[in-house]
Amino acid sequence: MSWISLFVAVVFLFQAPQRQASISGYVVKMGTGEPVGKALVTLSSIGSGRNQSFTATTNSTGQFAFQNLEPGQYRLMAARNGYVRMEYGARSPNRPGLLITLSLGQQLPDIVVQLMPAGTITGRVFDRDGEPFANVTVEALRYSYQEGQRVLNGVQSARTNDLGEYRLFWLQPGQYFISATPQAQRGGVLNSLSVAGPEIAGAIGDIANRDGARGARGRGGQQGPQGQRGTQAPPPIAIEPQSQGQSAEAYIPVYYPGTTDAQSAAPISLPAGIVFSGVDLTVVAARTLRVQGQVINGATGQAAQNTNVILLPVQRQSGGGALWSGIRNAGNLRSRINNQGIFEIRSVVPGSYELIAVLNDRNNRLTARLPLEVGNADVQNVSLVLTPGFTLNGRLTVEGVQAGAGNQDLARIRVMLRSDSTVDFGGSAASATVQADGTFTLQQVGRDEYHLRVSGMPRNGYVKSARYGAVDLMDEGLRLDRQPTSPLEIFVATDTGSADGNVQNDKQEPSVNVTVVFVPDGARRHRLDLYRTASTDAMGHLHVEGVPPGDYRVFAWEDVENGAWQDPDFVRRFEDQGKSVRINENSRTPVELRVIPSGG
Numbered sequence: 001m002s003w004i005s006l007f008v009a010v011v012f013l014f015q016a017p018q019r020q021a022s023i024s025g026y027v028v029k030m031g032t033g034e035p036v037g038k039a040l041v042t043l044s045s046i047g048s049g050r051n052q053s054f055t056a057t058t059n060s061t062g063q064f065a066f067q068n069l070e071p072g073q074y075r076l077m078a079a080r081n082g083y084v085r086m087e088y089g090a091r092s093p094n095r096p097g098l099l100i101t102l103s104l105g106q107q108l109p110d111i112v113v114q115l116m117p118a119g120t121i122t123g124r125v126f127d128r129d130g131e132p133f134a135n136v137t138v139e140a141l142r143y144s145y146q147e148g149q150r151v152l153n154g155v156q157s158a159r160t161n162d163l164g165e166y167r168l169f170w171l172q173p174g175q176y177f178i179s180a181t182p183q184a185q186r187g188g189v190l191n192s193l194s195v196a197g198p199e200i201a202g203a204i205g206d207i208a209n210r211d212g213a214r215g216a217r218g219r220g221g222q223q224g225p226q227g228q229r230g231t232q233a234p235p236p237i238a239i240e241p242q243s244q245g246q247s248a249e250a251y252i253p254v255y256y257p258g259t260t261d262a263q264s265a266a267p268i269s270l271p272a273g274i275v276f277s278g279v280d281l282t283v284v285a286a287r288t289l290r291v292q293g294q295v296i297n298g299a300t301g302q303a304a305q306n307t308n309v310i311l312l313p314v315q316r317q318s319g320g321g322a323l324w325s326g327i328r329n330a331g332n333l334r335s336r337i338n339n340q341g342i343f344e345i346r347s348v349v350p351g352s353y354e355l356i357a358v359l360n361d362r363n364n365r366l367t368a369r370l371p372l373e374v375g376n377a378d379v380q381n382v383s384l385v386l387t388p389g390f391t392l393n394g395r396l397t398v399e400g401v402q403a404g405a406g407n408q409d410l411a412r413i414r415v416m417l418r419s420d421s422t423v424d425f426g427g428s429a430a431s432a433t434v435q436a437d438g439t440f441t442l443q444q445v446g447r448d449e450y451h452l453r454v455s456g457m458p459r460n461g462y463v464k465s466a467r468y469g470a471v472d473l474m475d476e477g478l479r480l481d482r483q484p485t486s487p488l489e490i491f492v493a494t495d496t497g498s499a500d501g502n503v504q505n506d507k508q509e510p511s512v513n514v515t516v517v518f519v520p521d522g523a524r525r526h527r528l529d530l531y532r533t534a535s536t537d538a539m540g541h542l543h544v545e546g547v548p549p550g551d552y553r554v555f556a557w558e559d560v561e562n563g564a565w566q567d568p569d570f571v572r573r574f575e576d577q578g579k580s581v582r583i584n585e586n587s588r589t590p591v592e593l594r595v596i597p598s599g600g
Contacts, residue, residue: 021102024065025111027058027078030272035062036115039080046073046099074100076113083115084172084272089513089538091559091598093172098513098538117273118170123256123280125164125180132164133182133283140168141177145563147528152177152262159183173272177265178256180281250288250347254281289374291345293382295337295357297366303341304359304366304386310335311345311372312354350374357384364388365444389430389444390480392417394488396434398458399495409458410434415490417442417450417478442488450478453529457492460546463529464493474527497583498545501591503536503556510540511595514558517565518544519578521551528566542591549585553578556593 027039039058043066045051056064058078075097076088087097093116102108121140127133139157143150155176158166168178255265256279270276291311295304311333337343351374359366366386372379394415401409416431430450432440452466452473466473469486478488499518503511518532519525534544536556555565555578564570577596583589 020068021071021104021106021108022065022067022069023074023076023100023102023108023111024063025109025113026062027064027080027113027115028062029083030114030116035060036078036080036083037062039064039078039083039115041076041078041113043069044075044077045070046075069102071102071104071106074102076100076111078113078115080115082118082170084118084170086113086115088113091513094562095559096513096535116173119173119270119272120275121168121171121176121178121268121270121279122275122277123166123178125160125166126280126282128283128285130282132160132162134160134162134164135183136160136164136166136283137181137183138166138168138281139179139181140171141179142174145561145567148563148566148568150567171270173270173274175267175269177262177267178279178281179253179262179265180283181253182251182283248288248347249285250349251283252286252349254284256281258282258284260284260286286349288347288349289376289378291333291348291353291355291372291374291379291382293343293355293380293384295341295343295359295368295384295386297359298385298387299366303339304337304357305339305341307337307341307357307359307386309337309343309345309355309357309384311348312356314352314354348374348379350376355382355384357386359386367446369446387447389446390483392430392442392445392480392484392488394440394442394490395438396440396454396490396492397438398461399464399491399493401458410436410438412456413492414455415440415442415488416453416455417445418453419446419448419450445480447481448479450480452478452490454490454492458494460496461492461494462496462546462548464491464548466490493548495585496546496548497585497587497589499542499547499554499581499583499589499591501542501593503540503542503593503595505558505595505597511536511556511558512538512540514540514556514595515560516542516544516554516556516593517560518547518552518554518581518583519565519571521553524550525568525571531566533565542593547583549583552581552583554581554591554593555579556595558595559598 023043027036027041028034029036035058037058037060039062041056041058041064043054043056045053054066054069056066058064077085077097078088079085084093086093087095088100088111089098090096100108100111123138125133125136125138137157137159140155141152142155143152145151156168156171158168160166252260254260255262256268257266258281259265268276268279295307295309296302297304313333333345333348335343335345353372353374355370355372357368366388368384368386370382370384372382396410396413396415398409398413411434413434414431415434430442430445432442434440452463454463457463463474467489468478468484471478473488503514503516505511514536516534516536520527520530524530530548530550532544532547534542536542542556553571553575555571555574557574574596577594579591579593581589581591
């Protein structure tokens with residue numbers, strides 16, 4: 001080897017590592033620019049065949065660095081105790097940040113991630129005599145959007161200490177509602193009593209594919225309308241014994257500043273880095289009732305045994321969205337039945353409920369469900385008739401895909417029917433995997449109203465049509481009250497379009513990392529599967545693929561709560577600030593938008 005060749009080889013060896021990219025920067029406190037030390041910074045690769053994550057911890061000056069990075073796209077996120085987790089380039093917490101694109105050998109210094117200080121809410125809980133109440137669960141709740149409805153979800157909970165004190169910390173700044181619910185205690189304070197056996201120990205997820213009796217009426221109660229899905233509240237806690245023929249008294253959940261009605265609760269606006277103290281609550285006691293009845297096995301006509309019965313509290317919507325969400329947040333009144341099929345549930349306060357019974361008999365699940373209104377007297381002689389679920393066969397066709405053995409495109413698709421009523425219990429939705437020949441079978445589907453979901457579709461796939469006989473499932477949903485006689489036919493198309501464009505503000509400057517949403521035209525707005533979202537890049541450019549053909553109203557929000565665009569009332573406020581766009585099959589459509597500013 002000549003000395004020239006040797007020199008070239010040595011230079012190459014020294015230069016090769018330098019062709020790797022790097023990212024470095026700082027984590028600072030939002031609003032002040034003070035460095036944040038000991039912050040955990042995570043860099044995650046996006047879209048590469050092997051998703052990788054790298055971590056670094058900031059030093060006392062808030063500095064971090066990542067070396068020897070492969071070219072590609074990355075997301076950068078920082079977190080620290082006492083602060084709200086933030087992505088680089090995000091406009092607010094829990095919003096997506098900007099993608100970082102690295103080319104070969106690129107050195108990207110001076111990246112700045114701003115962390116928002118978290119807030120704290122503190123207070124005390126007292127009993128009805130004004131004494132500190134220990135072991136009470138206090139919960140911070142926030143509204144969020146779920147499938148176009150605004151629902152109240154638990155964010156964080158804490159137990160009061162012996163002084164009745166609680167502390168909810170590291171909360172993201174924003175608006176909260178605070179609730180207090182006394183816990184079940186040993187020695188006579190129970191959240192459910194059973195006349196025929198021990199309290200149900202199984203998880204609520206065992207209750208699934210609900211169906212059964214409708215319209216039954218018991219003495220002291222009235223038949224009520226169907227409840228809203230995802231809106232239950234915690235049950236009461238008994239504080240006095242309840243004997244036959246007598247009512248009892250129980251603590252019920254209370255919302256700050258002292259109401260038992262979640263709709264009347266006062267919000268707390270929590271600023272960044274602030275300890276909001278003095279949020280005190282006094283628990284409320286109320287007279288309670290009992291619900292009694294019998295469970296019948298509809299297949300045999302005999303009293304059902306080994307059946308679980310649950311009374312699920314339901315608060316209906318009143319124009320302002322659902323009030324409570326998440327089965328994990330709500331204890332429920334439960335009972336086992338005796339060998340005559342008799343059940344009794346105690347410590348029930350007046351209100352709207354769903355009474356549900358489930359019997360797992362070998363490989364068959366029998367269920368019954370009854371909407372129930374509890375008034376000012378015990379509800380007696382309720383009859384629940386258990387019935388087995390239905391079997392619904394179907395076929396799914398994908399545009400341009402030949403069904404047959406070994407077809408992996410079809411084998412990845414899953415069909416699901418989700419109930420439109422009350423609350424989805426864990427695993428309750430009827431679902432099935434599509435076979436290689438395109439067929440599927442949904443089993444143990446209860447009497448109910450359903451909407452269809454299809455997951456695992458091929459890239460850019462969407463449900464173009466879904467029919468059960470003459471019923472269009474995408475427009476009308478599916479109501480089952482008898483064994484289906486027709487197959488469910490689903491057609492998935494891939495003739496989607498794409499859109500490219502730019503978003504600017506009123507000064508004609510690029511709007512960076514704003515949320516762009518394609519909202520279907522008025523006739524299709526109920527079809528949540530047709531909505532498409534995207535974010536602008538660092539140049540204010542927009543690119544979105546997989547948009548089903550049709551007419552859309554396109555909006556660009558500077559800052560918008562996730563899912564708010566699926567709420568018709570929310571979108572209606574901005575209708576005149578959107579732009580009408582038609583997406584044609586297999587085409588690219590230009591879009592030029594003006595951003596809707598925060599608070600606009």
